[in-house]
Amino acid sequence: AMEKSYVSMLLxxxxxxxxxxxxxxKKDTKDTTTAKPKLPQTLSRGWGxxxxxxxxxxxxxxRAKHSQKPLMIIHHLEDCPHSQALKKVFAExxxxxxxxxxxxxxxxxxxxxxxNLAPDGQYVPRVLFIDPSLTVRADxxxxxxxxxxxxxxxxxxxxxxxxxxxxxxxxxxx
Numbered sequence: 001a002m003e004k005s006y007v008s009m010l011l012x013x014x015x016x017x018x019x020x021x022x023x024x025x026k027k028d029t030k031d032t033t034t035a036k037p038k039l040p041q042t043l044s045r046g047w048g049x050x051x052x053x054x055x056x057x058x059x060x061x062x063r064a065k066h067s068q069k070p071l072m073i074i075h076h077l078e079d080c081p082h083s084q085a086l087k088k089v090f091a092e093x094x095x096x097x098x099x100x101x102x103x104x105x106x107x108x109x110x111x112x113x114x115x116n117l118a119p120d121g122q123y124v125p126r127v128l129f130i131d132p133s134l135t136v137r138a139d140x141x142x143x144x145x146x147x148x149x150x151x152x153x154x155x156x157x158x159x160x161x162x163x164x165x166x167x168x169x170x171x172x173x174x
Contacts, residue, residue: 045107046087047074048097053105057114060106064132067104070166071130073117074107082152083125089153096156099163120148127151127159129166140165 043053054060057073064071074090076083090096111122116136126149129137140162141148142155151159 043107045076045078045109046091047107048091048100048105051097051100051105053107057106057108057112057117060104061130061134064104064130065134068132069102069104070132070137072100072103072105072163072166073128073130074105074125075109075111075117075122075127076107076125077109080124085153086125086151086156089156090159093156093160096160096163099160099167102167103163120146123147123150125151127162129162131166137166 042049043055044051047053054063060071060073063069076087078084111118117128119136119138126147127142128149129140131137138148142151142162143158144150
């Protein structure tokens with residue numbers, strides 16, 4: 001038992017020293033003017049830096065409901081090549097970026113506890129639309145029957161028309 005507590009103490013010390021090193025590093029960069037300013041990681045995570053992104057799922061739902069705008073949720077992972085590829089074409093697509101302004105936007109690198117956001121599994125990248133009544137739009141899907149909400153870079157025009165669809169149906173229903 002003695003050995004176990006010794007190991008956990010050691011781990012704790014390692015963690016603390018890492019944290020301290022991080023803080024020390026931060027202070028250094030403030031003083032030196034030669035260091036390149038590192039841009040803060042924005043909520044867009046590269047999906048559209050000039051767009052307004054919500055921070056949490058709860059905030060996104062609240063804003064969709066109160067603004068009567070549809071919500072677009074992008075699930076992705078930073079180290080997933082498919083996510084990276086989709087992000088690149090999404091961010092560079094002028095029409096998509098323009099249309100995205102009409103949505104409440106959220107991109108997530110973690111899963112929520114809401115099962116409605118993973119109707120057919122927790123794969124990435126996947127894009128879901130939720131209307132202001134907070135209903136997941138199961139009718140707006142990509143072209144893969146086994147992963148309904150998946151899009152590849154080559155599907156970017158389909159994603160664009162699905163965004164238009166999410167906005168159009170909104171006008172007729174409300």
